[in-house]
Amino acid sequence: MHGNNLKFNFGFLIEASPGTSNNFEFEYPRMIIEDEEFVPMNGKFSATRTGEGILIQGKFITSAEMDCIRCLELSQVAVNSFIEELFFYPPSAAPDSDSFTMGEDGNVDLSPLIRQEALINRPMQPLCKEDCKGLCIECGANLNNDPCDCEIDDIDPRLAALKALIKESD
Ligand SMILES: [Zn+2]
Ligand SMILES: [Zn+2]
Numbered sequence: 001m002h003g004n005n006l007k008f009n010f011g012f013l014i015e016a017s018p019g020t021s022n023n024f025e026f027e028y029p030r031m032i033i034e035d036e037e038f039v040p041m042n043g044k045f046s047a048t049r050t051g052e053g054i055l056i057q058g059k060f061i062t063s064a065e066m067d068c069i070r071c072l073e074l075s076q077v078a079v080n081s082f083i084e085e086l087f088f089y090p091p092s093a094a095p096d097s098d099s100f101t102m103g104e105d106g107n108v109d110l111s112p113l114i115r116q117e118a119l120i121n122r123p124m125q126p127l128c129k130e131d132c133k134g135l136c137i138e139c140g141a142n143l144n145n146d147p148c149d150c151e152i153d154d155i156d157p158r159l160a161a162l163k164a165l166i167k168e169s170d
Pocket of ligand 1: 064068069070071072127128129132133134
């Protein structure tokens with residue numbers, strides 16, 4: 001298989017009876033699909049013969065370069081996609097032009113589907129790491145690698161007001 005595409009031949013499954021399933025795995029350190037670069041692009045999926053074609057079900061893992069919402073550092077953020085898609089066979093059986101189809105030769109190129117899903121599944125709130133400490137609200141230091149000496153009173157503002165009142169009445 002060529003490093004820049006995800007073409008599979010499911011011709012042998014087309015010959016098999018419905019319910020027959022095969023597992024596939026791939027790992028690429030880097031893949032370009034159209035204009036998008038994916039580093040890495042790993043996948044694990046099953047292809048199952050159904051009455052209508054081949055059902056692809058699996059998990060595809062890549063990453064995207066995004067700004068962390070807490071520390072604002074450009075980071076590689078994991079992007080996981082779970083895909084379940086029917087590729088119609090014969091192609092003429094597809095109900096509309098948006099449907100995915102298999103070629104008459106049994107070939108399927110998964111890259112348009114995987115590209116689309118990888119872009120959709122980019123996190124809305126990317127984090128450089130699960131426990132990113134973010135930036136100090138006082139001095140702006142990145143607390144992951146540069147702990148500062150600021151004393152942050154992270155008390156609830158309503159409680160702070162109450163505290164001030166208590167102090168006053170002392
Ligand atoms: Zn971060
Ligand atoms: Zn600080």
